[in-house]
Amino acid sequence: MNKPENLIENGIRLDGRKPDELRPIKIEVGVLNRADGSCYFEFGGNKVIAAVYGPREVHPRHMQKSTSAVVRYRYNMASFSVEERKRPGPDRRSIEISKVSREALEPVIFQEYFPRSAIDIFVEVLQADAGTRTAGINAASIALADAGIPMKSLVSSCAVGKINDTLVLDLNKDEDNYGQADMPVAITKDGNITLLQMDGHLSRDEFREALEMALKGCEAIYEMQKAALMEKYPAQLEGDVIE
Amino acid sequence: MAELHKDYIYNLMVKGEREDGRAFDQCREITIETNVINKAEGSARVKIGETHLVVGVKIQPGTPFPDTPDQGVIITNLELIPLASPVFEAGPPREDAIELARVVDRGIRESGAVDLSKLCITEGEKVWMVFIDVHVLDDGGNIMDAASLGATAALLTSKLPAKRYDLGEDSPVPIRDIPVAVTAVEVGGTIMLDPSLNEESIAGTKLTVTSNQNGDISAMQKSGTHPLTSEQINYIVDIAIEKAKELREKFLVI
Numbered sequence: 001m002n003k004p005e006n007l008i009e010n011g012i013r014l015d016g017r018k019p020d021e022l023r024p025i026k027i028e029v030g031v032l033n034r035a036d037g038s039c040y041f042e043f044g045g046n047k048v049i050a051a052v053y054g055p056r057e058v059h060p061r062h063m064q065k066s067t068s069a070v071v072r073y074r075y076n077m078a079s080f081s082v083e084e085r086k087r088p089g090p091d092r093r094s095i096e097i098s099k100v101s102r103e104a105l106e107p108v109i110f111q112e113y114f115p116r117s118a119i120d121i122f123v124e125v126l127q128a129d130a131g132t133r134t135a136g137i138n139a140a141s142i143a144l145a146d147a148g149i150p151m152k153s154l155v156s157s158c159a160v161g162k163i164n165d166t167l168v169l170d171l172n173k174d175e176d177n178y179g180q181a182d183m184p185v186a187i188t189k190d191g192n193i194t195l196l197q198m199d200g201h202l203s204r205d206e207f208r209e210a211l212e213m214a215l216k217g218c219e220a221i222y223e224m225q226k227a228a229l230m231e232k233y234p235a236q237l238e239g240d241v242i243e
Numbered sequence: 244m245a246e247l248h249k250d251y252i253y254n255l256m257v258k259g260e261r262e263d264g265r266a267f268d269q270c271r272e273i274t275i276e277t278n279v280i281n282k283a284e285g286s287a288r289v290k291i292g293e294t295h296l297v298v299g300v301k302i303q304p305g306t307p308f309p310d311t312p313d314q315g316v317i318i319t320n321l322e323l324i325p326l327a328s329p330v331f332e333a334g335p336p337r338e339d340a341i342e343l344a345r346v347v348d349r350g351i352r353e354s355g356a357v358d359l360s361k362l363c364i365t366e367g368e369k370v371w372m373v374f375i376d377v378h379v380l381d382d383g384g385n386i387m388d389a390a391s392l393g394a395t396a397a398l399l400t401s402k403l404p405a406k407r408y409d410l411g412e413d414s415p416v417p418i419r420d421i422p423v424a425v426t427a428v429e430v431g432g433t434i435m436l437d438p439s440l441n442e443e444s445i446a447g448t449k450l451t452v453t454s455n456q457n458g459d460i461s462a463m464q465k466s467g468t469h470p471l472t473s474e475q476i477n478y479i480v481d482i483a484i485e486k487a488k489e490l491r492e493k494f495l496v497i
Binding site: 092093095096098099100103106107183187188191192193194195196197198199200201202203204207208211212215 | 337338339341342344345349352353354450455458459460461462463464465466467468469470471472473476477480481484
């Protein structure tokens, strides 16, 4: 696609969304048999699958911590997930994304419950359409819950960006390519921010507004994550639900 | 670092003090020296407190990326070599080095600091490739800000070596903006600017904010496992923009 003249006209974006509207989300919990927990997450054109293994033994042994679990996160893009074939294997981008995504989830995991063990999170991006790291974090957070890992909260994530000087929620690929800013955010249920990155151009006031928008978007995603988990585990919900 | 020392820094913080006597929003002393490497097209030596690094810029003609045939290329690299700290190890860059390099790169790229369209020699065939290499020599904490300052300072003094490649006269690298990164850490709910090595090691989270000449934000990166509140983030953004302005006026004049 060539650069369109306007990415947003009369408050409607090229894909028909309003500025503060998320792309459609589809969540399936427990889609993999071998993994301890898993989740398939569709976020607009993104298709990602997350698997959680553990707590399990740490290999290599020297990585283990005597007082808590180590959390490892591997974000990987399939070579066919993007327009131009991506060379398989980790690159600098995916190493950075793995790091910040792991740090987005670590604060909600009760790592001290599992000394000398590993909690491994694997995220595969099968189809990419801007916002893969946020989709990966959303999926991983559900997969952790599905694996029965004790957590303080779910983590919900989405991005805010700027197109034609307008702040918009959850950029798609064209908006990301031709837009002016991109800012992925992840939060816990009580609104603590565990991931924040930004590139592009935002004034101080725009940043403030963007952060507010991102928090609202994340809250909406949280409700969907919760609903997906409740649908998967109705039997467990007959007793008291702990909020 | 010993647990005792961590407690010491933490207790000082509760009293509103820092180990080296600075205020929470005060940077350590900074010195920048440019043109320190004659063989490089631009270079800078930066010291922030005990942190010490050298940035070299090498520029040579190369082929543009297929999706941007009329634009030059900037590649930023940073290595945490074992010379700089007992905890750094030899081998390919690991995630912290990659993150540092990518955040420095993002600040320069997204602020439009270098006019990439002016780095085009022949469209689709030949453009200037700008390699920014950050060499950390002594890790005294906050490598991020030192690397970003060094990269910008080195770019400001860089020349396109046109003569060497029979492409006309040498000229300065076309600079449009001066991005400056400022990093703050959160320790037990308190925000401290320009963390020292000890402060960095007990910090839950770092937030780097790179801002440009008119005080807008070009890049941001939260790094570390501790969450931040919106209030904390907004506060850091405000002081980082102010601090960046001071640093720019003091060190980085076009």
